Amino acid sequence: MLEITGLHVEFGGLHALNNLDFTVEEGEIVAVIGPNGAGKTTFFNVVSGMVKPTEGRLLFQGRSLLGLDPNKITARGIARTFQNVRLFNNMTVLENVMVSQHCRTRQRILDALLQTRRFRTEEALVRDRGKEVLGFFGTRLTGYRFDQPASVLSYANRRRLEIARAMATSPKLILLDEPVAGMNPVESAELTQLIGKLRDEMGYTIVLIEHDMSVVRDISDRVVVLDHGEAIARGTYAEVSANPQVIEAYLGQTTDGS
Amino acid sequence: MTVTGKISAIRGAGPAPAHRRRLLDQDWPRLLRAGAVLALGQVFIALSGMPVSFDRRLLIDPVLSLGYLSLLWLPLVVGYWVGREQVLEGMAAYTRGGRDVAAGAIAGLLGNAGLTLLVLGITHFDIRDPLVNWSPQLLDILEFEESVWLGTLIWPAIGAGTGALGGGMHWAGSRTSRTTVTVLLSVFGTAVLESVITDLTQGFHVEAVSDWLYGPKRGLTYPAAIAVAATAVGVMTGLAAYRASPARDGRTTRGNGAATVGGSESARPAWRRMPTRRAMNLVLTVAAIVVLPLFLGRLTNELLANVGLFILLALGLNIIVGLAGILDLGYVAFFAVGGYSVAVLTSPGSPRFDPEIPWFGALFAAMLLAGLAGLFIGAPVIRMRGDYLAIVTLGFGEIIRVLLLSDWLSGTFNGAQGITNVPGVEVFGLATVRGFEPRSVLYLVLVFCAIAVYVSWRLENSRIGRAWMAIREDENVAEAMGVDTVSAKLMAFVTGAVLGSFSGAILSAKVGSVFPHSFAIIVSIVILVVVIFGGMGNIPGVIAGAVVLIGILGGPNQPGLLQEFAEYKILIYGALLVWMMLQRSEGLIPNMRRARELHIDEMNQDVWLRAQAAADDAHNEGGNPRGGRL
Numbered sequence: 001m002l003e004i005t006g007l008h009v010e011f012g013g014l015h016a017l018n019n020l021d022f023t024v025e026e027g028e029i030v031a032v033i034g035p036n037g038a039g040k041t042t043f044f045n046v047v048s049g050m051v052k053p054t055e056g057r058l059l060f061q062g063r064s065l066l067g068l069d070p071n072k073i074t075a076r077g078i079a080r081t082f083q084n085v086r087l088f089n090n091m092t093v094l095e096n097v098m099v100s101q102h103c104r105t106r107q108r109i110l111d112a113l114l115q116t117r118r119f120r121t122e123e124a125l126v127r128d129r130g131k132e133v134l135g136f137f138g139t140r141l142t143g144y145r146f147d148q149p150a151s152v153l154s155y156a157n158r159r160r161l162e163i164a165r166a167m168a169t170s171p172k173l174i175l176l177d178e179p180v181a182g183m184n185p186v187e188s189a190e191l192t193q194l195i196g197k198l199r200d201e202m203g204y205t206i207v208l209i210e211h212d213m214s215v216v217r218d219i220s221d222r223v224v225v226l227d228h229g230e231a232i233a234r235g236t237y238a239e240v241s242a243n244p245q246v247i248e249a250y251l252g253q254t255t256d257g258s
Numbered sequence: 259m260t261v262t263g264k265i266s267a268i269r270g271a272g273p274a275p276a277h278r279r280r281l282l283d284q285d286w287p288r289l290l291r292a293g294a295v296l297a298l299g300q301v302f303i304a305l306s307g308m309p310v311s312f313d314r315r316l317l318i319d320p321v322l323s324l325g326y327l328s329l330l331w332l333p334l335v336v337g338y339w340v341g342r343e344q345v346l347e348g349m350a351a352y353t354r355g356g357r358d359v360a361a362g363a364i365a366g367l368l369g370n371a372g373l374t375l376l377v378l379g380i381t382h383f384d385i386r387d388p389l390v391n392w393s394p395q396l397l398d399i400l401e402f403e404e405s406v407w408l409g410t411l412i413w414p415a416i417g418a419g420t421g422a423l424g425g426g427m428h429w430a431g432s433r434t435s436r437t438t439v440t441v442l443l444s445v446f447g448t449a450v451l452e453s454v455i456t457d458l459t460q461g462f463h464v465e466a467v468s469d470w471l472y473g474p475k476r477g478l479t480y481p482a483a484i485a486v487a488a489t490a491v492g493v494m495t496g497l498a499a500y501r502a503s504p505a506r507d508g509r510t511t512r513g514n515g516a517a518t519v520g521g522s523e524s525a526r527p528a529w530r531r532m533p534t535r536r537a538m539n540l541v542l543t544v545a546a547i548v549v550l551p552l553f554l555g556r557l558t559n560e561l562l563a564n565v566g567l568f569i570l571l572a573l574g575l576n577i578i579v580g581l582a583g584i585l586d587l588g589y590v591a592f593f594a595v596g597g598y599s600v601a602v603l604t605s606p607g608s609p610r611f612d613p614e615i616p617w618f619g620a621l622f623a624a625m626l627l628a629g630l631a632g633l634f635i636g637a638p639v640i641r642m643r644g645d646y647l648a649i650v651t652l653g654f655g656e657i658i659r660v661l662l663l664s665d666w667l668s669g670t671f672n673g674a675q676g677i678t679n680v681p682g683v684e685v686f687g688l689a690t691v692r693g694f695e696p697r698s699v700l701y702l703v704l705v706f707c708a709i710a711v712y713v714s715w716r717l718e719n720s721r722i723g724r725a726w727m728a729i730r731e732d733e734n735v736a737e738a739m740g741v742d743t744v745s746a747k748l749m750a751f752v753t754g755a756v757l758g759s760f761s762g763a764i765l766s767a768k769v770g771s772v773f774p775h776s777f778a779i780i781v782s783i784v785i786l787v788v789v790i791f792g793g794m795g796n797i798p799g800v801i802a803g804a805v806v807l808i809g810i811l812g813g814p815n816q817p818g819l820l821q822e823f824a825e826y827k828i829l830i831y832g833a834l835l836v837w838m839m840l841q842r843s844e845g846l847i848p849n850m851r852r853a854r855e856l857h858i859d860e861m862n863q864d865v866w867l868r869a870q871a872a873a874d875d876a877h878n879e880g881g882n883p884r885g886g887r888l
């Protein structure tokens with residue numbers, strides 16, 4: 001589904017990504033791990049079009065993504081969340097998931113001004129789809145919460161809303177940047193389960209960045225380890241966690257307790 | 259034992275309760291600072307010439323003129339400010355008590371000592387040269403037309419008094435202070451609105467009311483001022499009593515019908531009732547707006563027409579700045595395009611385009627051209643952010659004016675002479691709207707304001723409106739979420755430009771002429787202040803901002819209610835803008851989404867939870883019989 005070959009990203013001499021090859025098959029859950037500053041978020045930024053690579057090929061469903069604006073890439077079916085939650089804080093919860101259906105809707109300004117049938121049906125659809133997506137997280141984001149500004153949500157709920165907002169773009173591939181960061185173990189376990197459901201029930205393909213190894217272990221089909229912008233290991237969690245290079249680069253530092 | 263010991267130790271270390279503090283136990287550096295700021299401010303106001311030029315305008319007949327008011331308000335504000343909350347360990351708390359009053363009084367006293375120094379300075383030294391605005395009348399005013407000694411002594415006393423009043427606002431508790439503010443504002447308002455109220459009473463043939471309210475030399479009479487104040491107090495207490503009365507609650511619940519499941523009943527009507535009440539309010543407001551101009555005289559209608567022109571502009575700019583978050587400092591360009599398109603196409607006085615077309619035809623052309631101008635200005639700046647964008651738009655605003663003024667295009671625009679003889683608006687052969695009939699102009703303006711409100715309202719709640727808001731919140735994320743930011747921003751420019759061109763088109767028909775200097779940068783700035791002052795991104799807020807600011811101060815080239823302000827309004831607009839920015843204030847009527855407070859959320863939560871519980875109950879009741887059958 002996603003084929004990346006020879007990807008380079010440089011920030012003024014710093015090689016954030018270095019000759020990265022990466023493939024994702026449809027229906028997979030792939031975890032990207034690696035120490036801080038390894039280039040994981042940069043990788044997402046490149047795939048979502050927010051950072052232009054200096055070199056490399058990016059194919060999504062056989063078509064190149066290079067040179068496309070982020071909104072065109074979203075329209076192709078790739079949605080993402082952000083590591084440092086970036087919601088539209090002064091918009092309501094429902095508006096957050098309505099606005100991200102922008103590239104799936106077609107109404108024009110005149111439709112809105114004249115309140116045409118097309119406008120009203122589409123608006124109702126957008127609203128319903130928004131509620132449906134929010135309903136995926138139980139009652140946490142529904143009911144009275146629909147009309148609350150996103151800024152009043154709790155941290156965990158903001159993370160959920162970010163995922164809901166990505167879901168609302170009707171993607172084929174979702175990129176989750178540290179989805180459970182800052183959540184307590186219970187919330188984290190619950191969200192892990194939901195991410196599984198995202199694939200099993202919604203049919204999304206998922207790439208996630210995660211520091212929490214228990215989440216990675218529970219959920220991922222494959223793991224790719226980045227260090228200094230290079231993929232130093234790939235394979236199942238078991239394979240990767242036994243790899244001495246990985247242990248040296250990453251696992252040794254953070255999971256020595258477990 | 260140790261625990262109590264610790265607690266008492268903590269108590270001892272913490273600040274003593276406010277009421278036990280001695281009055282003079284103050285934060286002296288802060289007081290001195292406030293006093294110095296106040297002194298500078300007062301001297302600045304005095305030397306700017308405001309007291310002299312405002313002195314002719316009486317507010318309350320023998321005692322208070324606008325000139326004296328200009329020297330009174332600042333001590334009040336500073337008095338309030340020095341007594342403000344105290345931050346203890348990161349928590350802001352109001353320390354209520356006599357201490358605030360004393361602080362206010364001291365700051366006021368110190369500050370107004372600046373005026374004393376000024377009086378002494380003026381009488382003992384010749385400072386006429388460096389201070390251009392200084393005039394003998396200023397000295398008269400500062401001395402109350404008595405002696406130097408009165409002048410030097412009385413100002414600190416006045417400062418202490420008003421400062422104490424300001425500081426006392428904290429002490430008095432919210433209800434009393436709110437009442438005081440209401441009283442002051444309503445007296446001030448009635449005095450300022452003199453011409454409008456006189457106009458209205460004439461329209462309704464009850465001149466006696468305004469004759470009684472206002473003295474022969476303008477300004478409220480003594481008894482009238484007291485009556486207004488008393489009415490304000492009465493209304494405030496009445497409202498408070500009404501709010502507190504159980505009768506009100508009783509009535510609303512009775513209105514909801516028999517109480518069944520308490521929770522769901524109180525939940526549902528709260529949502530249901532709102533729209534009908536709002537619809538009623540809307541109908542009443544519209545009716546009032548339609549009927550009122552019939553009873554207003556020329557002056558007031560003229561004033562309101564000007565306000566309306568700025569409402570149009572502000573609504574247009576609100577789409578660009580308030581919704582899409584693009585700081586456009588060159589908005590006047592679209593105003594100019596509207597005005598000049600109509601002037602060139604309709605006036606026989608325009609050098610080119612001889613077949614003159616009717617106004618409505620010209621309006622279409624103006625909309626089209628403004629839309630193009632929006633694209634033209636928008637396209638190059640669309641990729642810019644923040645400061646760069648603001649500066650480039652500022653430049654474009656100037657470019658349009660310079661083009662209108664240029665020799666190169668004087669064949670079309672007539673350079674500095676402008677275009678005169680712009681005919682009025684023929685409304686389908688029914689009526690002609692001309693500048694010397696302010697009422698008809700006002701109706702025309704109102705129609706277009708209604709259109710602008712409708713457009714803003716509909717767009718705000720649509721796909722494009724949400725896209726604009728997302729761009730305002732975080733442009734990169736908006737783009738990553740699939741919003742086509744380039745076209746959405748261009749659309750904001752085009753929509754805002756078209757709304758602004760309406761205003762220009764009406765202006766040129768109203769005034770009958772257009773000149774390049776009517777479209778200077780300052781117009782952009784004033785519109786921006788109106789939008790920010792009213793509340794960015796909020797339609798009622800923007801309208802309120804235009805009514806208050808343009809109504810009272812006037813537009814850049816249009817007089818407001820306080821014509822005495824004419825010389826100073828740019829100063830005031832500037833000061834307002836700086837203040838709004840420093841305070842990060844959200845305006846008169848803040849954007850609802852931003853202002854929603856926590857307790858409203860809690861209330862919603864309650865309502866929702868109760869509704870859920872009720873729904874569950876209902877579900878269980880409905881489910882049980884079936885369960886029995888099975």
Ligand SMILES: Nc1ncnc2c1ncn2[C@@H]1O[C@H](COP(=O)(O)OP(=O)(O)OP(=O)(O)O)[C@@H](O)[C@H]1O
Pocket residue numbers: 011014016034035036037038039040041042043083
């Ligand atoms: N826009 C940018 N400009 C310059 N340098 C950048 C930029 N974005 C990222 N970098 C640098 O690239 C490197 C990789 O950053 P990246 O955010 O991808 O790391 P990460 O693997 O996501 O780390 P973390 O686990 O802390 O999120 C870092 O050294 C970072 O400083």
Ligand SMILES: [Mg+2]
Pocket residue numbers: 040041042083
């Ligand atoms: Mg990262």
